[in-house]
Amino acid sequence: MSNLGWHSLGTSFDCKCGHSHSLPIKEVYQGADAAQRLADFAKEQCGKTCLLVSDENTHAAGGEDVDRALTDIGKEVRHQLYGSAIFEATESLGDDVVVSSAVCDFIVAVGAGTICDLAKYAGDKLDIPVLLYGTAASMNGYTSAITALKVRGLKRTLPCKPATAVFCNPEHAATAPTRMTAAGVADFLSKCSSSTDWRAAHLLQGVYFCDRPREFFEGTQDLILESAPKVPSGDPVAIGNVMEALLLSGCSMVIAGSSSPASGGEHLLSHYLDMKSSLYDLPNDFHGTQVGVGTVHCLGLWEKILALEPGEIDIDTLSDRQIDDAKVQKYIDDDWGPVAQEVQVQWDAKKMSPEELRRFLEKFRDMLPLLKRELPVDLLPASVVAKAIQDSGGPVTPEGLTMPAEEYENALKRARYIRNRFTVLDLAADLGL
Ligand SMILES: [Zn+2]
Numbered sequence: 250m251s252n253l254g255w256h257s258l259g260t261s262f263d264c265k266c267g268h269s270h271s272l273p274i275k276e277v278y279q280g281a282d283a284a285q286r287l288a289d290f291a292k293e294q295c296g297k298t299c300l301l302v303s304d305e306n307t308h309a310a311g312g313e314d315v316d317r318a319l320t321d322i323g324k325e326v327r328h329q330l331y332g333s334a335i336f337e338a339t340e341s342l343g344d345d346v347v348v349s350s351a352v353c354d355f356i357v358a359v360g361a362g363t364i365c366d367l368a369k370y371a372g373d374k375l376d377i378p379v380l381l382y383g384t385a386a387s388m389n390g391y392t393s394a395i396t397a398l399k400v401r402g403l404k405r406t407l408p409c410k411p412a413t414a415v416f417c418n419p420e421h422a423a424t425a426p427t428r429m430t431a432a433g434v435a436d437f438l439s440k441c442s443s444s445t446d447w448r449a450a451h452l453l454q455g456v457y458f459c460d461r462p463r464e465f466f467e468g469t470q471d472l473i474l475e476s477a478p479k480v481p482s483g484d485p486v487a488i489g490n491v492m493e494a495l496l497l498s499g500c501s502m503v504i505a506g507s508s509s510p511a512s513g514g515e516h517l518l519s520h521y522l523d524m525k526s527s528l529y530d531l532p533n534d535f536h537g538t539q540v541g542v543g544t545v546h547c548l549g550l551w552e553k554i555l556a557l558e559p560g561e562i563d564i565d566t567l568s569d570r571q572i573d574d575a576k577v578q579k580y581i582d583d584d585w586g587p588v589a590q591e592v593q594v595q596w597d598a599k600k601m602s603p604e605e606l607r608r609f610l611e612k613f614r615d616m617l618p619l620l621k622r623e624l625p626v627d628l629l630p631a632s633v634v635a636k637a638i639q640d641s642g643g644p645v646t647p648e649g650l651t652m653p654a655e656e657y658e659n660a661l662k663r664a665r666y667i668r669n670r671f672t673v674l675d676l677a678a679d680l681g682l
């Protein structure tokens with residue numbers, strides 16, 4: 250049985266974890282002739298007419314090549330062209346793409362997160378092939394089975410079918426702003442804390458876990474640490490390495506059947522900021538930029554947790570110190586006003602009664618030696634990850650984000666309430682850290 254990797258595209262298998270895993274993406278290709286490869290794929294696998302979704306920037310950075318390659322092989326290309334200003338993926342924009350592509354046989358998206366999310370959303374609704382041409386190594390969504398859209402004022406992560414095929418030209422990705430690629434470095438490295446959160450949730454709470462998704466990361470991490478300092482100079486080889494790591498990271502989530510391998514406490518911190526930004530019109534940053542700051546924080550928490558000794562866990566004191574329900578409810582009401590009820594549902598599903606918390610802390614104390622042995626497999630020191638993100642041109646402290654720093658401070662305390670997924674933010678709060 251070989252490790253999962255690019256040869257796993259288009260395959261499915263029954264796993265010893267009891268689940269059946271599949272990776273329905275048919276092709277992932279990165280190279281200078283990516284536009285031609287996309288057209289070759291479309292010639293073999295897709296119908297006559299496509300909707301090409303892009304914006305003015307991404308059309309210049311690859312869109313024209315893709316358009317020409319598709320036209321040359323006789324495809325009829327229609328266009329959904331957005332302007333050059335940064336915009337958010339919303340459900341209504343997604344529905345526009347659904348309408349525009351309803352008469353098409355397939356969708357081609359040329360862009361990064363926003364454009365690709367709109368295309369994946371529409372392709373999923375219409376059940377037609379979606380080919381992505383990634384123009385920035387900024388996040389791991391090209392190969393993922395989720396789409397992030399603002400729905401009724403709130404950013405949501407919706408499940409969708411993954412793209413049919415993904416193509417990238419590192420020369421084009423190298424023209425994206427450095428901060429975007431640095432966001433990609435951070436989004437990839439966030440798996441150090443998110444994978445640890447997932448494994449801990451399994452060991453401490455019996456959450457489903459499979460070891461195989463991490464096979465996609467094999468050997469990639471060292472390459473990213475080496476490539477990070479070459480990002481600011483626009484080195485296409487280094488940026489190609491970042492893109493490849495992100496494409497593999499997305500595949501790991503598809504195989505896992507959830508975002509768990511690549512989305513833990515650090516992503517909750519970022520989602521908290523995104524939700525605040527949506528609701529109160531605050532400036533938010535690139536996904537990976539926020540995630541990077543969160544990752545450094547979460548890795549620091551793991552370092553503190555795994556440095557504890559069982560004798561230091563004073564269960565009586567910790568139980569007495571837990572925040573009471575009324576205070577949490579006030580946080581949720583203050584933060585989320587019109588959508589507080591939805592957030593409350595997430596927290597109600599996760600919160601522990603005082604007795605449950607006591608039993609959980611006892612279990613943690615008893616399992617601490619095992620956790621110290623098993624959890625470090627995915628961890629990197631916070632300082633190593635921080636250096637890589639900084640070397641690649643990204644921030645590692647809240648002051649470096651576009652969001653007001655006090656919102657990040659709120660996120661540290663309150664992000665754990667927004668989602669029913671056990672993360673290091675919960676464990677640290679339970680342990681009074
Ligand atoms: Zn499995």
Ligand SMILES: [Zn+2]
Pocket residue numbers: 388389436511516536537540
């Ligand atoms: Zn991410």
